[in-house]
Structure formats: structure tokens, C-alpha cells
Amino acid sequence: MPVQKVTREEILQKAMRVFKRQGYHRTTMDDLARACGLLKGSFYHYFSSKEVLMKEVLRYVNDFNEKHVFAVAYEESLSPEERLGQLLDRLFRGVMTSEGGCLMGNTVLETSLVTTEFKEPLQQHFTNFTRAVGHIYESVFPAEKAFRLAEHLAIEIEGSIMLVRLGGHEYLMQDCRDRALERLRNGREPGPSGS
Amino acid sequence: MPVQKVTREEILQKAMRVFKRQGYHRTTMDDLARACGLLKGSFYHYFSSKEVLMKEVLRYVNDFNEKHVFAVAYEESLSPEERLGQLLDRLFRGVMTSEGGCLMGNTVLETSLVTTEFKEPLQQHFTNFTRAVGHIYESVFPAEKAFRLAEHLAIEIEGSIMLVRLGGHEYLMQDCRDRALERLRNGREPGPSGS
DNA sequence: GTCTATAAAACGATAGAC
DNA sequence: GTCTATCGTTTTATAGAC
Numbered sequence: 514m515p516v517q518k519v520t521r522e523e524i525l526q527k528a529m530r531v532f533k534r535q536g537y538h539r540t541t542m543d544d545l546a547r548a549c550g551l552l553k554g555s556f557y558h559y560f561s562s563k564e565v566l567m568k569e570v571l572r573y574v575n576d577f578n579e580k581h582v583f584a585v586a587y588e589e590s591l592s593p594e595e596r597l598g599q600l601l602d603r604l605f606r607g608v609m610t611s612e613g614g615c616l617m618g619n620t621v622l623e624t625s626l627v628t629t630e631f632k633e634p635l636q637q638h639f640t641n642f643t644r645a646v647g648h649i650y651e652s653v654f655p656a657e658k659a660f661r662l663a664e665h666l667a668i669e670i671e672g673s674i675m676l677v678r679l680g681g682h683e684y685l686m687q688d689c690r691d692r693a694l695e696r697l698r699n700g701r702e703p704g705p706s707g708s
Numbered sequence: 709m710p711v712q713k714v715t716r717e718e719i720l721q722k723a724m725r726v727f728k729r730q731g732y733h734r735t736t737m738d739d740l741a742r743a744c745g746l747l748k749g750s751f752y753h754y755f756s757s758k759e760v761l762m763k764e765v766l767r768y769v770n771d772f773n774e775k776h777v778f779a780v781a782y783e784e785s786l787s788p789e790e791r792l793g794q795l796l797d798r799l800f801r802g803v804m805t806s807e808g809g810c811l812m813g814n815t816v817l818e819t820s821l822v823t824t825e826f827k828e829p830l831q832q833h834f835t836n837f838t839r840a841v842g843h844i845y846e847s848v849f850p851a852e853k854a855f856r857l858a859e860h861l862a863i864e865i866e867g868s869i870m871l872v873r874l875g876g877h878e879y880l881m882q883d884c885r886d887r888a889l890e891r892l893r894n895g896r897e898p899g900p901s902g903s
Numbered sequence: 904g905t906c907t908a909t910a911a912a913a914c915g916a917t918a919g920a921c
Numbered sequence: 922g923t924c925t926a927t928c929g930t931t932t933t934a935t936a937g938a939c
Contacts, residue, residue: 551906
């Protein structure tokens with residue numbers, strides 16, 4: 514009796530974790546299948562190739578972030594501080610829950626010079642981020658300056674994730690959040706520790 | 709007539725470029741051999757495995773940086789501004805010459821949760837960086853603050869490299885340099901565009 | 904829908920001729 | 922020191938029984 518063990522969406526979630534932890538090239542279809550409680554042969558019933566699966570995973574993550582993370586930037590009933598704080602809390606939860614950091618950042622560095630297959634969803638993620646965060650900063654800064662602050666925050670987040678991954682100084686993520694909020698509050702850009 | 713086609717050091721340099729561009733797991737021994745003008749079988753005469761080669765490449769990069777990049781931080785005859793500016797110029801040249809960005813950063817994200825084989829040289833790189841940059845900042849800030857500024861600069865550099873890789877906004881590296889020098893000059897931490 | 908079995912290709916690594 | 926040839930393994934992907 515062939516009972517369905519997983520849904521397509523469950524596979525996307527499990528696969529996301531495996532890709533985040535191991536990277537794209539290091540992950541085998543067998544790894545992905547077993548993470549879903551399936552044997553490799555069964556796994557091909559859902560996804561015809563690793564590349565197709567990865568593209569869907571990236572799209573799934575973008576959809577999730579758009580709905581549950583970046584959306585808060587446009588809830589004008591909240592103050593800019595509340596919106597930025599909540600956005601970062603939700604983003605960091607996704608980044609820090611389960612090992613591996615940021616799937617988008619990892620995949621950029623691992624694949625961008627080897628294939629263009631993933632370029633569009635990867636760029637979309639960072640566009641969505643800077644648009645959302647930039648929108649919040651626009652409540653205090655002119656558009657151009659707000660965009661640059663958002664871009665700079667993306668840089669600090671990705672760089673911090675890398676250093677956390679290397680040495681486990683998890684306070685770096687909190688520092689990121691503190692700086693981002695302080696810039697919003699002060700209308701200027703303080704240093705890493707808010708000196 | 710078996711004529712020697714490459715030296716060990718030439719292999720390390722070529723391999724560094726290939727690893728930087730393609731990543732560790734995506735790179736095959738055939739890729740590495742051909743990059744050196746050799747066939748796969750010949751390549752094993754120099755290095756017994758891909759892992760051993762990668763470790764030597766990382767050590768080679770660390771040695772090079774120690775001698776030709778970070779060393780300038782301790783040339784007390786130069787002003788702190790000159791030392792920091794030159795250190796970053798040399799570091800960015802290595803990062804931006806030939807595609808792929810920062811081999812150390814790439815390798816952290818690609819391998820740190822899959823194997824511990826490369827952990828030591830990777831940590832060594834970032835330790836060397838923060839020690840060198842921290843030493844420069846100590847000419848203006850107390851030790852603890854100087855270390856945090858150096859750590860924050862490492863974050864900004866690695867994050868910037870990632871965003872450059874994604875979208876080609878190469879001005880982000882110049883911004884990094886400008887911020888680093890401005891913090892040194894001002895005795896405080898300005899924002900991304902020096903507002 | 905899941906399984907076993909297997910094909911087909913890619914890859915790391917070795918052996919031996921020159 | 923470089924080459925050809927090949928071994929053993931891993932991996933992607935497919936076929937067919939249940």
C-alpha cells in the first residue's frame with residue numbers, strides 16, 4: 514500500500530535545510546530523499562532533477578519572505594522602529610533556526626560564476642530586502658540615502674552570518690540589529706558597537 | 709622526454725583561482741589538472757588528493773597575505789591612514805583580480821558545516837586580518853574598541869564581496885575603504901556613504 | 904506513491920609504459 | 922615527469938514490480 518509520506522511543500526522545506534547546511538553541489542539526491550524519509554527512486558516522483566528542485570526551493574523561500582518577513586515593512590500602522598525591528602527579528606529567526614545561515618547568500622557565492630540558473634531568484638531576494646528596508650528608512654531619509662542604508666544593512670547581515678559561521682560569535686547578529694535601529698533613530702550612522 | 713610543465717607553486721596559484729571561481733565541491737581534479745596544462749593522471753604526481761591540495765592552497769594564501777598584505781599594518785614608519793589604505797588596496801587587489809572574490813569567505817560558507825578539515829586555516833585568515841587591522845586602529849582607539857572595528861570591517865568586506873558578486877556594484881568595495889579610513893580619521897564610525 | 908534494481912555518466916585515485 | 926588506461930566508487934536518472 515503506497516501511502517504518501519510527504520507533500521511537495523514538506524519536501525521544499527526539508528530540501529531548503531539540507532541545501533543550507535551542505536551547499537548545492539555537495540548535496541546529493543540521496544541526501545535530499547532521505548531527509549524526507551524517502552528512497553532516491555521515490556524522490557524523482559516529485560522532482561525531476563536537483564536543479565529544478567533548487568529553483569523551486571529558492572522561489573519558495575522568496576514567497577515566504579515576501580509574505581511573512583518583508584511584508585511588515587509596509588504595515589504603516591506600526592512605527593518605523595517597530596517595522597524594522599520586527600523585520601529583522603523574523604529574518605534572523607529564519608537565518609539562525611537550523612544551521613547554515615542564509616541560503617541565498619550561500620548560493621550566490623557557490624554558484625554565481627558556474628551557472629546562471631539561480632541568478633534571478635537570488636537577485637530577487639536582495640531586491641526584495643533592500644526595497645522593504647529602504648521603504649522603512651525613507652520615513653526618515655531621502656530615497657537615495659534610504660536605499661544606500663538598506664544596501665549597507667544587507668552587507669552587514671551577510672558578512673555577520675559568515676563570521677558567525679566561522680567562529681560562533683552570535684552577538685554579531687544582535688550588533689547588526691542594534692546598528693540598523695540606531696541609524697533609523699538618530700538619522701545618522703553610528704559604529705558597530707554604538708560607541 | 710618528460711619535461712616539467714609546472715612547479716608546485718604554480719599549481720597552488722592556478723588551483724587557487726579555480727577553487728575561488730568554482731568552489732571546492734564543484735571543482736574536479738580534472739579541472740585543476742587542465743588549468744595547469746596537465747592530464748589528471750599527471751596531476752597526482754604533485755598532490756595526492758583534492759583535500760590535501762586545498763589545505764596547501766589555503767596555507768599558501770595565508771602565507772602570502774601575512775607577508776604582502778597584513779605586514780604593512782606593522783610598518784610603524786607609515787602613518788595609520790597610509791597603513792590602512794595600503795592594506796586594503798592590497799587585499800582588494802587579491803580579491804578583485806580574477807573572478808571569485810574571497811577564497812576564504814567562499815570556503816567558510818561552502819564547507820564549514822560539512823568538514824572541519826579547513827577550519828584552522830580559515831580561522832587563521834580572519835584572525836590575521838583582525839589582528840593587523842586592529843593594530844592600526846589601536847593607534848587611535850583602545851584595544852577592545854579597535855578589535856571591534858576590525859571585526860566590523862571584516863564583516864563589511866565579506867558582505868560587500870557577496871553583493872558585488874551578485875550584481876556587479878563594484879563601488880561597494882570603494883565604500884568599504886572609505887568608511888574604514890573615515891573611522892580611523894574621525895575617531896568615530898560614520899555611515900555607509902560618509903553622510 | 905514507494906520500492907528495488909540497474910543503467911549511464913562522472914569522479915577520485917592508482918598502475919604502469921615511456 | 923607525463924602520459925594512457927583503468928579500477929572502484931559515487932551520483933544522476935530511469936524502469937518496472939508492488
